[in-house]
Amino acid sequence: xxxxxxxxxxxxxxxxxxxxxxxxxAREADLDIMDVYTPFPVxxxxxxxGLSESRLHQAGFVYGALGTMTAFGVMTWVFTRDxxxxxxxxxxxxxxxxxxxxxxxxxxxxxIGMVVTFYIINGLGPGVTNKYIDPRVxxxxxxxxxxxxxxxxxxxNNLKSFFSNSGASEVNLxxx
Amino acid sequence: xxxxxxxxVAIAFLTAGDDAFAWNRVWTNILHNSVFFLGISFLSMFFxxxxxIAYAGWFVVFKRVMEALTAFxxxxxxxxxxxxxxxxxxxxxxxxxxxxGLTDPAAENFDKIINSKKGFLNIPYFLASTIGFVVVWTxxxxxxxxxxxxxxxxxxxxxxxxxxLKKWTAAFLPIGASTSAFAIWYWxxxxxxxxxxxxxxxxxxxxxxSCAIAVVMLxxxxxxxxxxxxxxxxxxxxxxxxxxxxFSIFWTYLxxxxxxxxxxxxxxxxxxxxxxxxKDFPILFYGMLILNFALPLIILMRxxxxxRKGSIIFMCIIILFGHWLDFFLMIKQGxxxxxxxAAHAAEGGGHHELGxxxxxxxxxxxxxxxxxxxxxxxxxxFFNALxxxxxxxxxDPYLEESLHHQGGPLGPELDVHH
Numbered sequence: 001x002x003x004x005x006x007x008x009x010x011x012x013x014x015x016x017x018x019x020x021x022x023x024x025x026a027r028e029a030d031l032d033i034m035d036v037y038t039p040f041p042v043x044x045x046x047x048x049x050g051l052s053e054s055r056l057h058q059a060g061f062v063y064g065a066l067g068t069m070t071a072f073g074v075m076t077w078v079f080t081r082d083x084x085x086x087x088x089x090x091x092x093x094x095x096x097x098x099x100x101x102x103x104x105x106x107x108x109x110x111x112i113g114m115v116v117t118f119y120i121i122n123g124l125g126p127g128v129t130n131k132y133i134d135p136r137v138x139x140x141x142x143x144x145x146x147x148x149x150x151x152x153x154x155x156x157n158n159l160k161s162f163f164s165n166s167g168a169s170e171v172n173l174x175x176x
Numbered sequence: 177x178x179x180x181x182x183x184x185v186a187i188a189f190l191t192a193g194d195d196a197f198a199w200n201r202v203w204t205n206i207l208h209n210s211v212f213f214l215g216i217s218f219l220s221m222f223f224x225x226x227x228x229i230a231y232a233g234w235f236v237v238f239k240r241v242m243e244a245l246t247a248f249x250x251x252x253x254x255x256x257x258x259x260x261x262x263x264x265x266x267x268x269x270x271x272x273x274x275x276x277g278l279t280d281p282a283a284e285n286f287d288k289i290i291n292s293k294k295g296f297l298n299i300p301y302f303l304a305s306t307i308g309f310v311v312v313w314t315x316x317x318x319x320x321x322x323x324x325x326x327x328x329x330x331x332x333x334x335x336x337x338x339x340x341l342k343k344w345t346a347a348f349l350p351i352g353a354s355t356s357a358f359a360i361w362y363w364x365x366x367x368x369x370x371x372x373x374x375x376x377x378x379x380x381x382x383x384x385x386s387c388a389i390a391v392v393m394l395x396x397x398x399x400x401x402x403x404x405x406x407x408x409x410x411x412x413x414x415x416x417x418x419x420x421x422x423f424s425i426f427w428t429y430l431x432x433x434x435x436x437x438x439x440x441x442x443x444x445x446x447x448x449x450x451x452x453x454x455k456d457f458p459i460l461f462y463g464m465l466i467l468n469f470a471l472p473l474i475i476l477m478r479x480x481x482x483x484r485k486g487s488i489i490f491m492c493i494i495i496l497f498g499h500w501l502d503f504f505l506m507i508k509q510g511x512x513x514x515x516x517x518a519a520h521a522a523e524g525g526g527h528h529e530l531g532x533x534x535x536x537x538x539x540x541x542x543x544x545x546x547x548x549x550x551x552x553x554x555x556x557x558f559f560n561a562l563x564x565x566x567x568x569x570x571x572d573p574y575l576e577e578s579l580h581h582q583g584g585p586l587g588p589e590l591d592v593h594h
Contacts, residue, residue, distance in 0.1 A: 043582055053479075088442055096436045 006176045008034065009159055010133055010145040011168030016042045019142040022166035023048050026144065031162060034147040037137040060114045067109025071102040131176045141169075148173070196269060196515055201535040203268035204511050205543055207259045209550035211363055212387075212503045214252030216554075219381070219388035220245040221317055222352055225345035233574030234415060234581045237407050240567055241395050243324055245388070246317035247561035248554050253310030256363060260306040264299045270507075272514035273297045273369040285521075289445065290369050297369060302362055309355045316348045325565045327572060335573050356381070364503075367510030371449045375434040380506070382427035383499045386468070389419045390492035395558070397489060404567055410483050411583035417482025424472035424495065431465075453509060456530065457537055460505045467498030500547065504539055512536040 013019045016038065026033055027050065036049060075098045079085070084092045119125045137143045146159050163171045224242045227235050235242070263271045277283030279291045290297065323344060327337040357377035365376045373379070393416050399405045438446045453461045471494055481487040516530045534540035539547075569575060 088440065090440075096432075096439050099432065099436065 005149075006147055007149045008133060008145050008174050008176055009148045009156060010143050010172055010174065011163035011166075012134065012136065012170040012172075013142040013144070013167065014140075014169050016045075016142055018167050019144070020045060020048055022144060022163075022168070025166050026162060029162065031146065031159065034145045037133055037143040037145065039138055039140060039142070042142075056114055056118060059117050060110045063113030064106045064110035066113075067106040068102055070109070071105035072098055075101065133174065133176075134172070144168075196519070197512075197533060197536070200269055200511055200515060201542065202546075203259060203262065203270055204507050205535070205546040206255055207270060207363065208503055208507045208543075209547055210252040210255035210259070211360075211507075212384075212500055213248055213550050213554045214256065215380070215384035215503075216387045216391055217246050217248040217252065217317070218313060218352070218356060219384045220392065221249070221313070221320065221348070222356075223385075223388060224320065225348045225352070228342060228345040229349060233577035234412065234583075236572045236574040236578040237568060237581075238392070238396055238405060238412065239324070239569060239572075240562060240565055241392055241399070243321050243565070244558050244562035245391060245395075246320065247557040249317045250310070250314045251553055251557055252550075253314060257307055257310060260303055260363075264303055269515060269518070270511055271302075271366060271369075272510075272518075273366060274299060293369065296361075297366055302366075305355075305358055305362055309359045312351065312355065316344070316352070319344050320348075321561065321565070324569060327569050328566050330571050332571050334571070337571075338573050364506050367507060367514070368449060370445050371510075373434050373438065373446070373449075375430055375437075379427075379430040379434055380503075382423060382430045383468075383502050386420060386423040386427055386472075386495050387499045389416055389423060390495045392416060393420065393488055394492045394496075397485060399567075407568060407579055409581055411581045412578075413483040413488065414583045415581075417476065417488060420488075420491065420495065421472060421476040421482065424468060424476070427499075428465075428469040431469075449509075452513060453505070456512070457505055457509060459538060460501055464498055464501050464505065467494055468502065471498075501539070504543070508536045 011022075013022060019036070019038070019042065023033065023036060023045070027048070033049070036045065038045070076093060079094075080092045086092070087094075087097070090097065124130070133143055133145055134141065144163075148156050148159070151159075160171055220242050224239065224246070227239075259268070259270065262268050263274055273290050273293070275285070277285045278287040279294045280286060281291075320341065323337060323341045327341075330337050360377050360380045364380065365372065393413065396405060396408055396413070396416075400408065435450060438450060441447075472491060475481055475487055475491055512530065512533070532538075535543060572578075
């Protein structure tokens with residue numbers, strides 16, 4: 001996004017199957033889709049759009065491993081070095097009793113880390129005002145959007161004819 | 177294979193000699209393998225009933241495989257009944273609590289703990305339950321198969337047989353759930369009558385759940401390699417793979433919970449079970465955790481590995497072997513110590529180490545041979561039952577859904593039809 005404002009040409013579809021078909025056609029015609037908006041996750045849309053697998057779960061693994069090491073490390077340090085206490089006749093370093101808390105902290109680190117990462121990557125979060133294309137994509141419409149800020153009239157007409165051929169119920173131009 | 181196994185059993189009995197350890201080694205192997213394979217059949221039936229009652233449609237395309245797996249229940253059950261009757265008649269010493277005098281306050285070997293459990297641990301109840309459970313399970317297995325088979329000749333579009341099947345599965349679930357817990361307490365947990373664990377039934381179930389899923393996946397891969405079940409999609413394998421992963425973790429959760437609670441509570445009669453495992457069975461104790469937890473965790477965690485043929489076949493075999501070892505340890509440990517105590521008592525007391533014994537601390541050739549024999553019987557009963565009905569239930573109301581099963585996201589490079 002080189003400029004602050006963008007001109008977006010978008011078409012609305014009534015049905016997710018029509019949307020997937022239209023996305024396929026657009027990709028075959030080498031049209032540069034800016035984004036697709038749907039009211040719910042559509043099965044099979046990611047491979048059609050050519051999106052690669054999300055790497056969020058890899059980040060999740062790293063956070064989880066961090067949680068494991070934090071919990072196990074801190075407990076080991078506390079119970080063997082910092083403040084050794086005998087519980088129930090067990091040795092200072094009693095790994096089995098550390099496992100439940102290690103598990104909890106792994107889950108906690110992984111989940112919170114993934115949520116925060118997701119928010120940062122997507123520019124979401126408290127106090128952020130997001131631009132939206134059309135409020136109806138949160139209800140019952142499926143939208144394909146093209147960035148036409150730098151497009152010529154010919155290119156825009158080409159996109160419009162693509163929308164009418166692929167069965168879009170509505171085509172609009174909007175400045176974000 | 178079954179014949180080979182039978183031959184090995186015969187050789188094993190003939191060469192066993194007078195030694196109580198050698199003699200009981202063969203008996204415990206029969207108990208071990210019949211419980212293990214019967215458990216796989218039972219859990220397959222349990223999954224079948226649970227899926228049916230939950231309106232699941234995805235498994236319908238291969239539901240005949242799960243039905244055919246239940247055909248081993250009467251066979252495995254017959255072997256367990258032989259072992260149980262043999263134990264009651266004194267042919268083997270698997271169950272220490274059957275020894276005379278333990279519940280007689282006047283006797284020299286009176287055992288206060290076992291005496292307090294005699295309401296549960298007594299021979300009439302034991303035999304009645306063993307025979308009763310096997311009969312009831314066999315009845316339900318046959319019922320499921322016959323009702324499901326009648327679906328093939330029903331009017332297309334009719335859901336009459338389906339509703340009937342639903343009623344039978346609904347009746348089975350509570351009965352199966354409660355009887356299986358009693359069965360596993362009687363058959364395995366009572367081998368160590370002083371020890372008890374309230375998690376034991378769940379723990380054994382978790383073990384067999386992973387095995388049942390592994391067997392279903394292996395059967396499907398085999399049948400597909402022979403040109404059957406072309407309709408089974410990658411999404412089916414993916415979902416089964418998720419089950420395989422989930423139940424491996426579930427087993428670990430139960431294993432650890434059982435271990436940790438007993439370790440932490442520090443009650444002598446319970447802790448000794450794990451103390452002995454660590455002392456005399458270290459290879460099985462740690463090896464099992466690697467096979468049943470570490471490998472599934474590492475290999476099956478990745479999304480695409482859950483339906484890659486190579487990884488899944490490798491993992492299924494590892495899991496089956498790992499849980500076979502799990503049951504081996506559950507059974508052999510108790511027999512090993514009870515026989516050891518008996519031997520010491522006969523020698524006039526004193527303490528000495530039992531040491532390493534093939535067939536107790538580690539499976540030897542006889543164990544593997546008898547396992548192969550039972551595997552042969554299991555495979556035979558499976559294919560025999562599978563051949564008696566259509567592979568695909570043509571009139572099942574959920575068949576269409578199953579043929580177009582959409583699971584979670586597969587890897588982007590793969591089509592569902594492989």
